[in-house]
Amino acid sequence: MPKSKALVLFDRIERVILSVRGERVILDADLAALYGVTTKRLNEQVRRNRDRFPPDFAFRLSWEETRASRSQFATLKRGRNIKFRPYVFTEHGAIMAANVLNSKRAVTVSVLVVRAFVRLRGMLAANKELAGRLDELERKVAGHDGDIRALVEAIRQLMAPPPEPARKRIGFHS
Numbered sequence: 001m002p003k004s005k006a007l008v009l010f011d012r013i014e015r016v017i018l019s020v021r022g023e024r025v026i027l028d029a030d031l032a033a034l035y036g037v038t039t040k041r042l043n044e045q046v047r048r049n050r051d052r053f054p055p056d057f058a059f060r061l062s063w064e065e066t067r068a069s070r071s072q073f074a075t076l077k078r079g080r081n082i083k084f085r086p087y088v089f090t091e092h093g094a095i096m097a098a099n100v101l102n103s104k105r106a107v108t109v110s111v112l113v114v115r116a117f118v119r120l121r122g123m124l125a126a127n128k129e130l131a132g133r134l135d136e137l138e139r140k141v142a143g144h145d146g147d148i149r150a151l152v153e154a155i156r157q158l159m160a161p162p163p164e165p166a167r168k169r170i171g172f173h174s
Contacts, residue, residue: 013116018088020065024120025088026113031097034113035106039086045100046087052100057093060085091117 016030026034032042046053066085089097091114098110 013113014120017116017120020061020088023088023090024117025090026094028087028089031089031094031113034109035098035101036103036109037101037106042097042101043084043087046097049096049100052096053093056090057096058087058089060087 013026013034016026016034017024018027019025028042028046029039032039035042046058063085094113094117095110098106098113
């Protein structure tokens with residue numbers, strides 16, 4: 001596959017990866033399009049090879065999740081209503097789907113799918129690390145606010161001119 005085509009496909013793959021039930025997944029229609037087969041053919045192979053797709057590899061969306069996954073701007077063509085709940089595939093499920101489809105394109109694209117999942121996992125880890133560091137910094141700064149105020153007040157007292165010494169009155173005091 002040419003490098004420029006692979007980069008375009010890689011970007012497309014990253015855009016279709018969703019988060020469902022705390023898992024990073026790809027919808028069956030998106031995966032079928034990437035592998036160059038129809039959704040019907042992909043789902044047929046999943047049903048025929050059910051033992052290769054445990055629940056952590058592929059699962060069906062609930063009707064609520066199905067409605068939420070559809071774009072609100074997309075309109076279905078006449079007769080194209082959703083009749084079946086779609087399957088979603090995790091990283092391992094996408095690899096297994098390439099194996100059961102057994103096409104050259106599916107094998108080639110599955111490598112890009114895995115790389116997209118790995119890249120997203122790395123980005124998430126980097127974001128979590130950054131968020132942790134920001135929280136730590138915020139805790140440190142919050143504790144120093146009082147110290148900084150006290151320091152500023154001490155500096156202001158030092159900058160103020162010293163009070164004039166009380167003059168002794170000259171003369172006789174009783």
